[in-house]
Amino acid sequence: MKTSANLLFIGLPGSGKTTFLAALWHVLSDGSGATSLKLTKLSGDRAYLNQITKEWRECSQVLRTNLQAEQVVVLHLDGEGFGTFDLSIPDLAGEAFKQQLSDRRISRRHDAFVQEATGVMLFLHPDIQKGIQLTVARRLEAELLGVHEEVAGAGADNTWSPELLPTQAKLVELLQFLLERTQRKLRVAVVVSAWDLVDKFGAPHEFVARELPLLQQFLEVNDDLFEYSVFGVSAQGGDITVAAEKQTLLELDDALKRIKVRQEQQTSQDITKPIAWLLGNR
Ligand SMILES: Nc1nc2c(ncn2[C@@H]2O[C@H](COP(=O)(O)OP(=O)(O)OP(=O)(O)O)[C@@H](O)[C@H]2O)c(=O)[nH]1
Ligand SMILES: [Mg+2]
Incomplete structure (x- = not known):
């Protein structure tokens, strides 16, 4: 594997991108969890990561990412079969993707991220808009x-x-923008965030097939253009807008226990799993 990699997080406003990043930074900087990827050294500029992770630890809502305040975080990582590498992830504003859908244009800055991306994480909140x-x-x-x-x-x-537009049509559109701008086969990790809200109803890929059939079929039939897998990720662990749930989360002896990641029938607390899947050799 190369010594650097770039990931692209895409998703509509409120789809869970920043919450994922906050939980990821907690887990990596804590270092006690059994994760596929580990931190080798601290990132240079940690102000943004520390701020969102502080909010995450306190179970308060991370701020909506502002178009003017999009940050790129760099993580120095290591993992079995990976070697050491630097991973860049821009935390983009869902608002920008909304604009892409209405303006039918991608900004030059975002396009540069698309060109560099080793893999894509497509976030969606289970509270989807139907037609x-x-x-x-x-x-x-x-x-x-x-x-x-x-x-x-x-x-x-x-x-x-x-x-x-229904959520699934918007997400297919966002993927089509990527296809237009890349010639390579794209590896896509579809992340259903806030997985705790829907984990009773089957595996993540079943959720997508049932609730967003257009998206699932688009990924499925274009198997020459995409390689994809679906993950259910509970980055926060529960609904922090419900006082009792928030209290339970705050009382856990280890905040790591809030996290759940499901792929097919496997559940773990390894939030680096979708990233390792995107970057791994197969
Ligand atoms: N129940 C539950 N809710 C969650 C979880 N993770 C995130 N959420 C909620 O889902 C929403 C996601 O918010 P963000 O992480 O800010 O989403 P975003 O994609 O960064 O949004 P923008 O910055 O607007 O692009 C928030 O309302 C969170 O409280 C989770 O694990 N469980
Ligand atoms: Mg955000």
């Missing part, structure tokens, strides 16, 4: 009755906007 059922019948009926029916989520005049 709006705008049946012709309902519309016609409303027109016949002369009533102006408001459709949930649409503007008052029912005009369409990219905002109304």
